[in-house]
Amino acid sequence: MVATPAVRIGRDQFHLAWDPAIEPVASVRSGAVVEFDMLDAGGGQITADSTVADLASLDFSRVDQVNGPVAVEGARPGDVLQVDLLDFEPGDWGWTASIPGFGLLADVFEEAALRITSLADRRRAEFLPGIRVPLVPFCGEVGVAPVDGPRSTIPPDLHGGNMDTRHLTAGATLFLPVFAPDARFSMGDGHAAQGDGEVCGTAIETPMRASVRLTIRRDLPITGPEFLTPEGTPAERPVGRRYATDGIGPDVREAARDATRRMIDWLGREHGVVPIDAYLLCSVAVDLRISEIVDVPNFVVTAHCPLSIFD
Amino acid sequence: MVATPAVRIGRDQFHLAWDPAIEPVASVRSGAVVEFDMLDAGGGQITADSTVADLASLDFSRVDQVNGPVAVEGARPGDVLQVDLLDFEPGDWGWTASIPGFGLLADVFEEAALRITSLADRRRAEFLPGIRVPLVPFCGEVGVAPVDGPRSTIPPDLHGGNMDTRHLTAGATLFLPVFAPDARFSMGDGHAAQGDGEVCGTAIETPMRASVRLTIRRDLPITGPEFLTPEGTPAERPVGRRYATDGIGPDVREAARDATRRMIDWLGREHGVVPIDAYLLCSVAVDLRISEIVDVPNFVVTAHCPLSIFD
Numbered sequence: 286m287v288a289t290p291a292v293r294i295g296r297d298q299f300h301l302a303w304d305p306a307i308e309p310v311a312s313v314r315s316g317a318v319v320e321f322d323m324l325d326a327g328g329g330q331i332t333a334d335s336t337v338a339d340l341a342s343l344d345f346s347r348v349d350q351v352n353g354p355v356a357v358e359g360a361r362p363g364d365v366l367q368v369d370l371l372d373f374e375p376g377d378w379g380w381t382a383s384i385p386g387f388g389l390l391a392d393v394f395e396e397a398a399l400r401i402t403s404l405a406d407r408r409r410a411e412f413l414p415g416i417r418v419p420l421v422p423f424c425g426e427v428g429v430a431p432v433d434g435p436r437s438t439i440p441p442d443l444h445g446g447n448m449d450t451r452h453l454t455a456g457a458t459l460f461l462p463v464f465a466p467d468a469r470f471s472m473g474d475g476h477a478a479q480g481d482g483e484v485c486g487t488a489i490e491t492p493m494r495a496s497v498r499l500t501i502r503r504d505l506p507i508t509g510p511e512f513l514t515p516e517g518t519p520a521e522r523p524v525g526r527r528y529a530t531d532g533i534g535p536d537v538r539e540a541a542r543d544a545t546r547r548m549i550d551w552l553g554r555e556h557g558v559v560p561i562d563a564y565l566l567c568s569v570a571v572d573l574r575i576s577e578i579v580d581v582p583n584f585v586v587t588a589h590c591p592l593s594i595f596d
Numbered sequence: 597m598v599a600t601p602a603v604r605i606g607r608d609q610f611h612l613a614w615d616p617a618i619e620p621v622a623s624v625r626s627g628a629v630v631e632f633d634m635l636d637a638g639g640g641q642i643t644a645d646s647t648v649a650d651l652a653s654l655d656f657s658r659v660d661q662v663n664g665p666v667a668v669e670g671a672r673p674g675d676v677l678q679v680d681l682l683d684f685e686p687g688d689w690g691w692t693a694s695i696p697g698f699g700l701l702a703d704v705f706e707e708a709a710l711r712i713t714s715l716a717d718r719r720r721a722e723f724l725p726g727i728r729v730p731l732v733p734f735c736g737e738v739g740v741a742p743v744d745g746p747r748s749t750i751p752p753d754l755h756g757g758n759m760d761t762r763h764l765t766a767g768a769t770l771f772l773p774v775f776a777p778d779a780r781f782s783m784g785d786g787h788a789a790q791g792d793g794e795v796c797g798t799a800i801e802t803p804m805r806a807s808v809r810l811t812i813r814r815d816l817p818i819t820g821p822e823f824l825t826p827e828g829t830p831a832e833r834p835v836g837r838r839y840a841t842d843g844i845g846p847d848v849r850e851a852a853r854d855a856t857r858r859m860i861d862w863l864g865r866e867h868g869v870v871p872i873d874a875y876l877l878c879s880v881a882v883d884l885r886i887s888e889i890v891d892v893p894n895f896v897v898t899a900h901c902p903l904s905i906f907d
Contacts, residue, residue, distance in 0.1 A: 326853050383763050389890055418621055440894035441844055449888035452840065486649070486890040506865065509858060510842040514900075516834075525828075529763065531821045533752055537848035547820060554817065573886040577760035578852055579700055579797040583751035586886070589825075 288371060290496060291317035292355065296324050299350040299473065303446055304434030305465035309356035312467070315501040318371065319470075323352045325380070326425065326474040326491045331377040337399040339383055346391035348448065349438040353471030357499045360468035365505040366429055368459040368470070368499040373422035375477040377404050378489035381412075381565045386487035389542055392566060398561045402489050404477050412490060413562055415596040418478045418570045423489065424447040424495060425474030430465035438473075444511045449488070451479040456515025460507050482588075484545050485564050507574040508545055526592045528555075531576070533585050540586040541573055556595060562592045570594050601684040601807060602628035603666065606636050609662040610784065614757055615745030616776035620667035622779070626812040630781075634663045636691070636801045637736065637785040644689040648710040649825045660749040660758065664782030665676050667751065668810045671779035676816040677740055679770040679781070680809040680895060686788040688715050690802035692723075692876045699797035699854055701875060709872045713800050715788050721800060724873055726907040729789045729881045735806060736760040736785030736799065741776035749784075754820045760799070762790045767826025768847055781810055793884035794901075795856050796875050837903045839866075842887070844896050851897040852884055859899040867906060881905050 292311040300307050313319060325331065328347040331339060360366060383398040385391070402410045409417040426438060431446030441448045445461045453459055461468075475493025530551055532543030545567055552563035567588065576585040603622040611618050624630060634643065639658040644648060671677060694709040696702070713721045719730040737749065739756030752759045756772045764770055772779075786804025841862055843854030856878055863874035878899065887896040 291869060303710075387890065387892075440891050441725075441888070441896055442894060443844060446844065447888075447891045449891060450842075450896060450898060451887070452838075452898070482886045483888045483890055506861075507858075509844060509854070511858060511862065512840050514838045514840065527763075527825045529823050529825065531759065531761075533754060533759075533820060538889060538895070541848070541886060543820070544759050545821060547818075550817075551822065565736070573889065575793045575884040575886065576762070577752070577758075577794045577885065578849060579698070579794055580758045580760060581698075583753060584849070585752055585761060587761060587762075587763070 288318040288496060290320035293320045294352050294423040296322050297315050299352045299439065301350050301574055302435035303396055303431050303438055304436065305430040305469065306434060307354055308352045309467065309469055312356040313357055313499060314358050317498055318498050319355050320496045321352050321472060323473050323475055323493045325492050327490065330442050331380050333401055335399060336395050340384065340397040340399050349474060351471040351473035354430060354469035356467035357501060358467060360463050360501045361466060362464055363423045364463040364509050365502040366461045366463050366468045366470060367500040367502045368427065368461065370453060370455055370457045370459065370574050371496045371498060373455050375404055375422045375475055376492035378402065379404055379477045379489035381489055381569060382487050383561060383564060385483045389484040389545055394564055395417040398565065400565055400578060404447060404491060410478065412566060412569060413558060416566065416594050417596065418594055420477050421451060421454050422477050422493065423451060423454045424493060425476050426454060427453060427459060427472045428464055429461050430469035432464040447474065448510060449483045451481060452514050453512060455510055459510060460514040461510055462507050466563065478569045480567060480569060483568050485568035487568060527589045528592060529587050529589045531585055531587050533583050535582040537586060540584055544573065544586045544588040548590060597630040599807065601631035604631045605663050605666065606616050608632050610663045612661050612749065613746035614739060614749055616741040616780065617745060620665045620778065620780055622666040623669055624810060625669050629636045629699065629807055629809050630666050631807045632783060634784050634786055634804050636803050638801065642691050642711055646814055648708050650711055651708045660785060662782040662784035665741060665780035665869055666835060667778035667780055668812060669778060669831060671774050671812045672777060673775055675774040676757050676813040677772045677774050677779045677781060678811040678813045679738065679769065679772065681764060681766055682807045682809060684766050686715055686733045686786055687803035687807040688727050689713065689789045690715055690800035692800055692880060693798050694796050694872060694875060700795040705872055705875055707840050709876065710877055715802060721789065723877060723880060724869060727877065727905050728907065729905055732762060732765050732805065733788050734762060734765045735783045735804060736787050738764060738770060738783045740772050740774055741780035743775040747758065756821050758785065759821060760794045762792060763825050768823055770821060770823040771816060772821055774816050784892060789880045791878060791880060791882040794879050796843060796879035800880050838900045839903060840898050840900045842896055842898050844894050846893040848895050848897060851895055855884065855897045855899040859901060
């Protein structure tokens with residue numbers, strides 16, 4: 286850890302909804318460092334020995350917990366909470382699942398799938414044989430108490446929450462509007478690696494230790510999450526060739542689905558990856574970008590796969 | 597130019613619709629290099645001396661012309677046309693406009709705006725005082741004859757066309773499904789620089805000279821545009837810090853609008869850029885990415901602005 290924390294939030298200090306009524310588990314002054322020790326987004330129900338059969342018995346009322354809340358003394362609605370993301374330390378294993386009914390292609394991949402990945406090599410994880418994904422750890426859930434509640438922890442909103450934004454890595458600074466007294470900051474949902482989009486609905490999910498600095502700002506008229514990425518941009522893909530597939534049409538989400546389907550096709554024909562594995566791989570290593578969103582009525586979403594992941 | 601062209605397509609050899617009925621202006625064998633000399637997407641109606649008043653008299657029936665078509669002898673429906681993008685040489689000036697009724701925030705920016713940019717420095721263009729945008733030239737329009745026609749050249753589709761994809765730069769290889777005999781390839785809409793999304797509807801529009809190699813492929817089961825980016829990835833932003841703003845909600849296009857609006861706000865408060873200029877700057881230098889598209893009902897689109905554009 287990079288700085289002496291004012292408080293440590295443990296694995297058992299979590300909540301299962303975003304809600305301004307949830308009482309803080311700790312309180313810090315503006316500028317303090319807080320250290321978190323967090324279970325994975327499955328709340329510890331999935332282990333390194335789990336099989337796909339265990340997904341069937343997953344208790345969804347216990348998933349996507351967030352740790353906290355931490356009160357930042359004196360923060361008021363209308364202020365902004367500056368969250369300096371100091372450090373992320375993933376566990377030594379992670380899981381990636383396609384969960385029936387959830388994910389961008391839930392109608393295509395109806396059966397459950399689970400993949401366990403070793404994170405013993407802290408730089409890259411062998412996600413599939415001969416396919417190594419760079420580890421860029423971050424937390425999918427980072428937020429303050431919303432304006433009202435209780436709310437599910439699945440959808441993100443203007444208070445942050447489940448933003449699943451892979452650029453919120455160590456060295457980044459996140460700004461969140463404050464809606465409740467003392468801001469009430471929480472985080473969770475450790476990800477060892479993820480592509481822009483998180484198309485199958487899970488990343489490489491992992492327990493995570495993290496430290497953040499929480500600072501009240503009164504000079505920023507921010508209405509939703511904004512952030513500054515670090516020097517060196519570790520979440521940026523290594524410079525190198527990418528293979529890219531397009532989805533084109535009047536609905537941006539449908540275009541994203543088409544782009545992902547074509548990427549899955551390419552991963553199969555070019556690299557011999559079976560469709561369900563390709564879907565999971567897209568979620569952890571392929572990036573969705575909006576190439577154009579103005580040439581009515583058809584927009585272009587492009588899925589970019591870095592070729593550096595292939596041995 | 598990097599290779600001896602088999603044919604040269606001139607500025608006056610253009611068409612204003614995608615249509616398999618349009619007769620080719622030239623014919624080449626598979627593997628031939630074709631050189632194009634193209635007017636800007638305004639068809640030459642806008643000059644380096646134009647003012648916003650000239651936008652009012654723009655004849656829209658003459659915009660977004662594409663040069664060609666070039667027949668590739670023997671290409672059959674079901675084949676794929678491999679387009680090696682060899683070289684792009686923009687003109688020495690370009691224009692960027694907000695055209696009433698067109699663009700991601702057409703309802704916000706109702707008045708016409710025009711900005712002329714010198715491209716004399718071939719690496720970076722000073723788009724606004726103290727704000728320099730890296731030049732990564734490409735063509736917004738790259739396509740083959742579609743399955744039917746005539747079709748407007750504004751929306752892209754599975755035959756390519758107005759994809760406005762900034763990664764289709766020199767060194768990239770594009771694959772397009774063939775729908776008509778001899779493929780009938782055309783291109784146009786020179787862009788000196790653009791962000792992912794092209795939010796205001798125009799890039800830095802410029803006359804362009806380009807050369808491409810056209811090769812018939814019969815081993816690729818491709819149903820829409822796919823491409824390989826070059827080694828070194830010139831279209832990738834320089835590694836460095838980015839400021840990013842989120843749009844969050846159930847409609848991906850609305851989320852993109854919110855992310856763009858927040859970026860315009862940031863450009864104003866942090867860099868003193870007035871809203872209309874910020875909107876144009878987003879179109880030429882800010883990238884829209886889909887951060888997550890699975891956490892129903894709310895998705896996150898993030899606008900990324902590279903800080904390296906600011907002096």
